[in-house]
Amino acid sequence: MIRAELVPGFYFGDDAVLVAMDTAGAETVLAALMQASRDGTARLGHGSKAHELVIEAGAADIELRDDGIVWRLDRAKAAEIIELLTAMARAGGAGHHYVEIARPAATLILSRNEYV
Numbered sequence: 492m493i494r495a496e497l498v499p500g501f502y503f504g505d506d507a508v509l510v511a512m513d514t515a516g517a518e519t520v521l522a523a524l525m526q527a528s529r530d531g532t533a534r535l536g537h538g539s540k541a542h543e544l545v546i547e548a549g550a551a552d553i554e555l556r557d558d559g560i561v562w563r564l565d566r567a568k569a570a571e572i573i574e575l576l577t578a579m580a581r582a583g584g585a586g587h588h589y590v591e592i593a594r595p596a597a598t599l600i601l602s603r604n605e606y607v
Contacts, residue, residue, distance in 0.1 A: 492516045492607055493542070495553065495560045497595055506596040508553045511606035521576040527562075528569045544569075551592040553599060568592070572601065579603045 493516035494509075501507040512520060519535060520542070527533035527544035535542045541559035550563035564572070568590070575588040585604040592599045 493520060494606075495540075495542075495555060497555055502589075502596075502598045502600065505598065507598040507600050508555070508592065508596050509600045509602060509606065510553075511602045513604055513607050517576055517579060517601075517603045521573065521580065524562075524569055524573050524576070527564075528566065528573065552594050553592060555595065575601055576603075 492511075492513040494511045496509055497506060498509045499506050501509060510520070523533040523535045523542065523544050527546055531546050533544045535544075542562065543559065544562040544564070546566055546569060547563045548565055550565050551568045552563040554561040554563070572590060575590065579586050579588065579601070587600055587602040587605055590599040590601060591597060
């Protein structure tokens, strides 16, 4: 399960992008990010929404659309998220990490087995 949404007031009163994943979803996002980091792009279908991951210089954006999500990240931001998802996988159980992004909010929350 992978669910991404903009949640008003979620992070200390500020809007945040929440990406809630179960264990399999977190592994899927991690694999797609690793592929995008290597190849420049990756795509994964999950339920009714497709995720497109694009490596783009200077980018740190998550575009939430009705038909899917476009992750535009520079290589450093992709590497940061890969590191965080890898740490979550090693730790097991539930957990989350915060990542600074540019839009549509300043904070991306990567959540594993919490808001599912």
